[in-house]
Amino acid sequence: MFEQIVVNGLVLSGGYALVAVGLTLTFGVMRMVNFAEGQSVMIGAFVAYTAVPYVGYVGAIAAAMAVNAGLGVILERTAFRPFRGVELNGLIASMGMSIILVNLAELVWGTTPRPFETIYNETSITLGTVGISVQRLLCVAASAALLLGLWWLVQYTSLGRKFRAVSEDHETASAMGIDVNQVSRLALVIGSMMAAAAGALAGPVNMIAPDMGRTEMLNAFAAIILGGFGNVNGTILGALLIGMIQSFAAVYISNAYSTSIAFGLLVLTLIFFPRGLVPERVDENV
Amino acid sequence: MKSHFAALAAALLLAAPSAASAQAGSKGTVKVGILLPLTGNTAWAGKTNRIAATIAAEEVNAQDLAGGYKIELAIGDSQCEPRAAHDQAERLISQEKVQLLIGEWCSSASVAAAQVASDEKVPLLVNISTADQIAGDAGPYVFQSSMQNRYSQQREAALLAKDFKFESVAIIVENNDFGLTFRKNMVALMQKAGKKVVLDVTQDRNDTNWYATITRIPASKPDLVIVSISAVQAANFVKQYAEAGITTPLFSDYPPPPRIFERQVGLQAGKIGLVRASFFVTSETNTPAQKEFVAKLEARAQKELNEAHDVTYWDVASYDAVRLVADAIKRGGPQADGYLKAMAATKADLVLGHYEFDEQRGARPDGLNFVFIRTKPDGSIEVVQ
Numbered sequence: 001m002f003e004q005i006v007v008n009g010l011v012l013s014g015g016y017a018l019v020a021v022g023l024t025l026t027f028g029v030m031r032m033v034n035f036a037e038g039q040s041v042m043i044g045a046f047v048a049y050t051a052v053p054y055v056g057y058v059g060a061i062a063a064a065m066a067v068n069a070g071l072g073v074i075l076e077r078t079a080f081r082p083f084r085g086v087e088l089n090g091l092i093a094s095m096g097m098s099i100i101l102v103n104l105a106e107l108v109w110g111t112t113p114r115p116f117e118t119i120y121n122e123t124s125i126t127l128g129t130v131g132i133s134v135q136r137l138l139c140v141a142a143s144a145a146l147l148l149g150l151w152w153l154v155q156y157t158s159l160g161r162k163f164r165a166v167s168e169d170h171e172t173a174s175a176m177g178i179d180v181n182q183v184s185r186l187a188l189v190i191g192s193m194m195a196a197a198a199g200a201l202a203g204p205v206n207m208i209a210p211d212m213g214r215t216e217m218l219n220a221f222a223a224i225i226l227g228g229f230g231n232v233n234g235t236i237l238g239a240l241l242i243g244m245i246q247s248f249a250a251v252y253i254s255n256a257y258s259t260s261i262a263f264g265l266l267v268l269t270l271i272f273f274p275r276g277l278v279p280e281r282v283d284e285n286v
Numbered sequence: 287m288k289s290h291f292a293a294l295a296a297a298l299l300l301a302a303p304s305a306a307s308a309q310a311g312s313k314g315t316v317k318v319g320i321l322l323p324l325t326g327n328t329a330w331a332g333k334t335n336r337i338a339a340t341i342a343a344e345e346v347n348a349q350d351l352a353g354g355y356k357i358e359l360a361i362g363d364s365q366c367e368p369r370a371a372h373d374q375a376e377r378l379i380s381q382e383k384v385q386l387l388i389g390e391w392c393s394s395a396s397v398a399a400a401q402v403a404s405d406e407k408v409p410l411l412v413n414i415s416t417a418d419q420i421a422g423d424a425g426p427y428v429f430q431s432s433m434q435n436r437y438s439q440q441r442e443a444a445l446l447a448k449d450f451k452f453e454s455v456a457i458i459v460e461n462n463d464f465g466l467t468f469r470k471n472m473v474a475l476m477q478k479a480g481k482k483v484v485l486d487v488t489q490d491r492n493d494t495n496w497y498a499t500i501t502r503i504p505a506s507k508p509d510l511v512i513v514s515i516s517a518v519q520a521a522n523f524v525k526q527y528a529e530a531g532i533t534t535p536l537f538s539d540y541p542p543p544p545r546i547f548e549r550q551v552g553l554q555a556g557k558i559g560l561v562r563a564s565f566f567v568t569s570e571t572n573t574p575a576q577k578e579f580v581a582k583l584e585a586r587a588q589k590e591l592n593e594a595h596d597v598t599y600w601d602v603a604s605y606d607a608v609r610l611v612a613d614a615i616k617r618g619g620p621q622a623d624g625y626l627k628a629m630a631a632t633k634a635d636l637v638l639g640h641y642e643f644d645e646q647r648g649a650r651p652d653g654l655n656f657v658f659i660r661t662k663p664d665g666s667i668e669v670v671q
Contacts, residue, residue, distance in 0.1 A: 001502075005498070008495070011495075110591070110593050112546065112593075113550065115521070115525065115549075115550045115551060121529060124530070124531050126531060130501050131529060131532075132530070136497075136529075206495075206525070207518055207521050207525070209518065211326055211327045214492075215493070215494065250489075250499070251501060251502060254488075255489040255493075255498060255499050256461035256490055257490070258490070258493070
């Protein structure tokens with residue numbers, strides 16, 4: 001049973017981490033919270049669902065990420081740039097966008113939850129006494145690959161250096177010739193693309209519906225707080241811990257309260273590590 | 287002379303419909319609040335329930351079925367959540383000035399709405415939620431027209447004893463009023479029948495990841511798995527159950543809506559051979575009233591929501607609830623005292639079946655429909671019993 005619990009925890013962690021790094025990237029660069037990130041997950045899932053018959057599953061993931069890149073541009077232009085420096089207004093604007101996205105999805109795809117089947121759902125690998133669908137294993141592998149890619153981008157590319165510079169001090173970065181608006185837009189675009197991948201990967205594991213994405217959002221916030229707000233590496237560590245705690249708690253303590261247990265441990269951790277497990281050091285953050 | 291009579295008869299016939307419509311509303315308008323989930327993860331069901339209730343109200347007004355009163359519906363989006371149901375019930379009473387209430391969908395939300403109804407002394411008809419004793423616990427202002435869990439579980443246990451060979455069971459439910467009353471009743475029934483409950487699990491209603499629960503099933507080695515999970519969650523569960531390759535027979539309480547569920551996970555359910563209870567399923571054996579209702583609702587849902595819809599038990603219960611309220615107004619008026627007495631004396635044949643209430647203001651189960659269905663390997667449905 002141990003292997004199944006670990007795989008389940010990794011599936012949860014992967015989804016949370018993809019959402020959380022998008023959120024933390026946006027926060028690190030813009031100091032604003034994107035409350036529409038959960039709905040970006042939902043849009044990603046629906047776009048992939050719609051695209052699968054035409055371009056196959058891998059193509060559908062790419063299509064979802066491409067559409068969400070556009071969504072990121074729209075979000076940056078409407079809910080973030082106009083409110084730069086007035087964080088509360090930006091927060092409300094992104095909440096408003098999240099509601100608009102849900103209503104839009106209801107109009108386009110209806111309210112009845114739909115099954116999102118891929119060829120990877122149909123094949124299972126037996127671990128111990130329970131089968132694990134290839135789709136779940138794909139979720140783990142793809143999440144890891146995307147997170148590794150993002151880490152590499154932030155650490156070793158010119159764009160990553162710009163992210164870090166704007167994160168540290170956007171006025172100085174601007175004075176040094178960095179286009180802060182462009183960097184902010186790219187942060188939101190990458191965050192939305194990560195959310196799309198999370199939706200396209202996790203969508204086939206459950207039903208997809210316009211109200212999906214909320215649980216992922218809540219757990220992503222927990223991961224960010226646990227890892228240290230604005231810190232990509234800490235966020236990934238936080239997501240891993242939250243997913244694993246939920247998975248083990250569900251089996252060994254209680255399914256009914258697995259989320260409460262995870263959040264209880266989060267509060268407990270924050271009592272001893274108030275700035276998260278990887279405390280914020282601005283120059284190393286995004 | 288003959289021609290005079292003929293002219294008079296023709297004039298009376300022509301005047302009849304307008305006289306009837308003039309009479310509906312001649313005693314005034316009764317505002318009825320309906321609590322439904324129009325957002326959240328059960329919104330897909332709430333939207334057609336609203337249409338069903340609207341059709342019933344239109345018929346009541348057109349045919350003067352409320353004894354000279356016209357019914358006006360006010361909708362509250364209660365989201366299947368206790369807090370939202372409480373707030374919306376308060377809003378409907380204080381701002382919309384409703385005199386009567388119907389709803390909610392989820393049992394925990396209905397319990398919250400019943401508390402408001404009792405405090406504000408506004409009669410409430412709980413029409414969909416099936417947790418035991420919602421009316422009995424809430425007091426004299428609350429009635430429950432849905433079949434309570436304890437009755438449906440007696441029927442389910444009887445079917446299990448007859449059609450399934452098992453000595454041990456796993457019982458899996460949602461952690462809310464609906465699931466917990468199911469669990470309490472089913473555990474007692476299984477123990478009474480000498481069956482061993484080897485796994486007894488509750489899971490958070492919003493947690494879509496059933497894999498942890500499913501992982502525990504093979505280790506506990508039950509002969510049968512019994513679940514009571516809300517509609518969408520049931521689809522998630524069955525999908526993950528099938529993917530996990532578990533072959534233990536699965537029996538479900540009534541929530542998965544026939545055909546809608548089969549479109550979601552019919553092949554997976556068919557692979558397992560899922561058997562479940564249902565209060566209503568469209569079939570050739572439907573009564574004429576049921577066939578008429580199905581035709582009306584499907585056409586209206588297509589027009590208003592622009593999508594095909596398979597009628598659910600919840601739609602039928604929403605339609606019947608408005609008709610029950612109208613019938614009680616007709617016999618007792620809209621004031622609480624008269625209305626409550628009239629509701630208690632209800633004897634009505636409506637779409638789902640025959641409604642009467644017991645001394646605890648819960649619907650008597652004898653007249654209400656209850657069937658068992660099996661999903662076949664091709665994803666279609668067969669009625670087992």
